[in-house]
Amino acid sequence: MADSTSRRVTIAPSLLAADFGRLREEVTAIEAAGADWLHLDIMDGHFVPNISFGPTILAALRKHSNLPFDVHLMIAPVDLYLDAFIDAGADHISLHPEAGPHLHRSLQHIRKAGKKAGVVLNPATSPDTVSWALDLVDIILVMSVNPGFGGQSFLTSQLPKITRLRQMIDAADHPIALAVDGGITMATAPKAIAAGADTLIAGTSVFRAADYAEAIAALRGDV
Ligand code: DX5
Numbered sequence: 001m002a003d004s005t006s007r008r009v010t011i012a013p014s015l016l017a018a019d020f021g022r023l024r025e026e027v028t029a030i031e032a033a034g035a036d037w038l039h040l041d042i043m044d045g046h047f048v049p050n051i052s053f054g055p056t057i058l059a060a061l062r063k064h065s066n067l068p069f070d071v072h073l074m075i076a077p078v079d080l081y082l083d084a085f086i087d088a089g090a091d092h093i094s095l096h097p098e099a100g101p102h103l104h105r106s107l108q109h110i111r112k113a114g115k116k117a118g119v120v121l122n123p124a125t126s127p128d129t130v131s132w133a134l135d136l137v138d139i140i141l142v143m144s145v146n147p148g149f150g151g152q153s154f155l156t157s158q159l160p161k162i163t164r165l166r167q168m169i170d171a172a173d174h175p176i177a178l179a180v181d182g183g184i185t186m187a188t189a190p191k192a193i194a195a196g197a198d199t200l201i202a203g204t205s206v207f208r209a210a211d212y213a214e215a216i217a218a219l220r221g222d223v
């Protein structure tokens with residue numbers, strides 16, 4: 001097992017905290033600043049109490065970025081919309097087990113389309129939820145806040161869950177990214193990494209920073 005200090009951390013800024021009036025410039029700037037993925041939070045005002053944007057925005061931005069588009073679906077029922085996001089240019093699609101009746105089937109659908117499939121675990125959702133679908137999973141995303149809003153505080157209660165998932169992933173027979181989403185700052189990033197995360201999703205601490213490149217490097221632990 002690679003220890004937490006030797007793993008290169010993937011940084012995925014969340015577009016939710018960008019200036020929505022200047023989305024194209026924001027996406028260009030974040031790519032130039034060294035982001036590894038672009039995280040796109042899709043909210044339906046039903047599964048979570050907020051509405052963000054849909055596949056049309058994704059397709060419009062797709063033309064202006066070479067970053068992997070890491071789509072986090074917070075919509076229910078989720079299955080009806082998988083193809084819309086696949087067609088719009090998503091590279092990764094992550095969904096919550098609570099958002100559809102057949103997690104395994106949803107993951108099969110995403111994989112069959114040639115995309116990376118992810119499972120998102122809410123703060124109260126057990127890591128065991130994913131264990132019998134691990135063969136279909138490329139990303140496990142631990143929510144360190146309740147989904148729906150940016151700018152919330154990191155829930156340290158999730159750290160042991162990250163460690164548990166790290167053990168599960170290290171025992172798996174294929175690579176799986178272990179991402180943490182919500183309240184990631186310069187103070188909380190080292191805790192998530194020490195617990196076993198290799199991917200950090202960060203909205204506020206990157207898109208509200210004066211210098212995107214500095215913010216990304218700081219989260220990665222490069223400065
Ligand atoms: C919350 C979203 C997060 C959010 C993170 O539902 O899944 O991706 O944008 O924002 P910060 O980094 O501000 O907590």
Ligand code: ZN
Nearest residue numbers: 039041072181
């Ligand atoms: Zn997210």
